[in-house]
Amino acid sequence: MRLRTWAFCLNEANQNLLRNPVLAIASVTTTAVSLLVLGVFLLLSVNVNAIATSIESQVAVRAFFSQNVPRSQEMAEMQTVRGWSDVRTATLVTKAEALAQLKQEFGDQAKVLDTLGTANPLEDSLSVTAQRPQDVKGLASRLSHLGGVVHTTYQSAVVSRLFALIDDVRIVGLVIGVLLLIGSLLVITNAIRLGMTARRREIGIMRLVGATESLVHWPFILEGLILGGIGALVASALAYWSYVAAYHTAVHSLPFLPLISPSPVARDIALLLFVLGILLGAVGFRISVRRLARI
Amino acid sequence: MISVRRVTKVYPNGVTALREVDLEIAKGEFVFLVGASGAGKTTLLRLLFREETPTSGSVIVNGHDVGRMRPRQIPYLRRQIGVVFQDFRLLPQRNIQENIAFALRVIEVHPREIRRRVNQVLELVGLSDRGLALPAQLSGGEQQRIALARAMVSRPVMLLADEPTGNLDPQNAEEMMRIMLEINRLGTTVVMATHAAHLVDRARQRVVAMADGSIQRDELAAAYHMEVNR
Numbered sequence: 436m437r438l439r440t441w442a443f444c445l446n447e448a449n450q451n452l453l454r455n456p457v458l459a460i461a462s463v464t465t466t467a468v469s470l471l472v473l474g475v476f477l478l479l480s481v482n483v484n485a486i487a488t489s490i491e492s493q494v495a496v497r498a499f500f501s502q503n504v505p506r507s508q509e510m511a512e513m514q515t516v517r518g519w520s521d522v523r524t525a526t527l528v529t530k531a532e533a534l535a536q537l538k539q540e541f542g543d544q545a546k547v548l549d550t551l552g553t554a555n556p557l558e559d560s561l562s563v564t565a566q567r568p569q570d571v572k573g574l575a576s577r578l579s580h581l582g583g584v585v586h587t588t589y590q591s592a593v594v595s596r597l598f599a600l601i602d603d604v605r606i607v608g609l610v611i612g613v614l615l616l617i618g619s620l621l622v623i624t625n626a627i628r629l630g631m632t633a634r635r636r637e638i639g640i641m642r643l644v645g646a647t648e649s650l651v652h653w654p655f656i657l658e659g660l661i662l663g664g665i666g667a668l669v670a671s672a673l674a675y676w677s678y679v680a681a682y683h684t685a686v687h688s689l690p691f692l693p694l695i696s697p698s699p700v701a702r703d704i705a706l707l708l709f710v711l712g713i714l715l716g717a718v719g720f721r722i723s724v725r726r727l728a729r730i
Numbered sequence: 731m732i733s734v735r736r737v738t739k740v741y742p743n744g745v746t747a748l749r750e751v752d753l754e755i756a757k758g759e760f761v762f763l764v765g766a767s768g769a770g771k772t773t774l775l776r777l778l779f780r781e782e783t784p785t786s787g788s789v790i791v792n793g794h795d796v797g798r799m800r801p802r803q804i805p806y807l808r809r810q811i812g813v814v815f816q817d818f819r820l821l822p823q824r825n826i827q828e829n830i831a832f833a834l835r836v837i838e839v840h841p842r843e844i845r846r847r848v849n850q851v852l853e854l855v856g857l858s859d860r861g862l863a864l865p866a867q868l869s870g871g872e873q874q875r876i877a878l879a880r881a882m883v884s885r886p887v888m889l890l891a892d893e894p895t896g897n898l899d900p901q902n903a904e905e906m907m908r909i910m911l912e913i914n915r916l917g918t919t920v921v922m923a924t925h926a927a928h929l930v931d932r933a934r935q936r937v938v939a940m941a942d943g944s945i946q947r948d949e950l951a952a953a954y955h956m957e958v959n960r
């Protein structure tokens with residue numbers, strides 16, 4: 436089509452929107468809200484994911500030695516473990532250090548431990564951290580086969596519960612987002628259909644005088660793209676700027692949280708939301724197109 | 731120009747609107763389609779601009795086999811055919827110039843050419859001074875002349891008119907008739923379905939009379955009713 440014909444189609448699309456401003460605003464608003472919800476959940480889930488990953492990699496695997504293992508053997512085992520490629524740190528925690536640590540953790544209640552007298556029921560152990568979170572499990576099993584080691588522990592339960600929680604959050608977010616998307620799709624489809632009905636006469640005359648079907652279709656495709664596009668623009672701008680703002684606030688007040696910096700993630704998600712919005716408009720037209728054939 | 735051969739049209743609801751109709755119309759002819767209500771006049775016209783397809787038989791218009799035409803080709807057929815209806819089918823929010831220009835804009839004619847041709851057809855129908863009026867500000871007769879101008883602005887080789895004077899008073903009907911005969915004189919083939927006996931009688935053109943889906947009479951320089959003592 437020629438440029439002036441595009442201009443003609445765009446003008447027809449705009450007239451549809453102006454003829455039904457309430458429906459147009461409703462379409463844009465529902466699209467923006469549903470995309471924004473989706474965007475917020477996506478940003479939330481990538482961040483919680485990052486936090487969980489960093490926690491898991493910091494989790495120490497503890498390998499406890501039997502009471503009768505000599506200190507020299509323990510030191511040798513530590514050197515062996517330090518040589519493994521998936522190990523980040525490995526330190527020996529003597530039972531005296533473990534008791535002192537325990538006392539510190541008990542704080543005011545440390546007196547309870549005084550009942551033990553001079554006896555120390557604890558064991559020497561190796562505290563090992565992994566290079567990557569997915570190495571932890573394998574590392575634990577290898578440590579349990581180490582000479583003199585009686586048992587190993589790591590906080591797998593906590594971490595796996597955290598990951599399960601992330602999955603739940605992600606699914607809930609996705610379900611809510613998709614439901615809202617379906618809602619906004621219905622509103623957009625309705626707006627386009629109403630435009631088709633309102634423009635019956637024009638469509639009839641266009642066909643009568645020999646306009647091609649694509650020219651009959653384009654005003655409505657553009658209408659869908661405009662509705663979806665504006666909604667998407669609002670959602671991606673809001674998602675982007677609010678994430679940047681939230682990130683900078685969090686970095687100052689909660690510096691220990693390993694949050695994901697806005698670029699590129701906020702930009703990517705803003706882009707994704709925009710594409711989704713455009714897609715919503717296109718799908719809205721696709722659903723309405725059958726009505727056009729019957730006019 | 732138009733060649734209808736053994737055409738039968740049965741609508742989906744089972745009504746047979748045309749039965750084995752044969753009709754040849756040459757380039758430059760003026761043909762009246764007459765007959766009682768329900769005779770099949772509108773159906774025949776609708777077949778010619780591919781608003782309907784024949785159930786059997788063939789419809790050839792300007793060299794195109796309209797019945798077997800692919801949907802993508804229909805617009806190009808329609809650009810060669812002007813159509814006028816009993817109701818004028820103008821766009822109420824657009825002024826007269828825009829209504830006529832609309833027909834050219836949607837087939838991507840250059841704006842300068844559009845302006846030139848809109849002025850030409852407005853002159854043809856005698857409404858050059860009403861270009862900026864809205865349809866509602868015009869009389870029925872004037873609105874129908876605008877519809878005629880819109881049908882002619884793409885310079886079709888053929889004009890199809892379905893009871894174009896049906897909603898007009900006698901004076902406006904005659905003016906409309908005069909313009910259509912003028913259009914025919916300038917070379918356009920015209921097929922007009924009508925109940926207006928006096929217009930047919932005055933014009934003395936070819937008359938095709940239909941009844942119950944068949945052609946009963948086909949005479950040159952004829953009258954609305956059969957003339958026994960000719």
Ligand SMILES: Nc1ncnc2c1ncn2[C@@H]1O[C@H](COP(=O)(O)OP(=O)(O)OP(=O)(O)O)[C@@H](O)[C@H]1O
Nearest residue numbers: 741743745746747766767768769770771772773774
């Ligand atoms: N779209 C349709 N679906 C079903 N039947 C139709 C349709 N259009 C017309 N008919 C039937 O076909 C027959 C011929 O109708 P048509 O409109 O061609 O007659 P006509 O000669 O134009 O009549 P009139 O003078 O009243 O306009 C009629 O019986 C009519 O009821």
Ligand SMILES: [Mg+2]
Nearest residue numbers: 771772773892
């Ligand atoms: Mg009719």
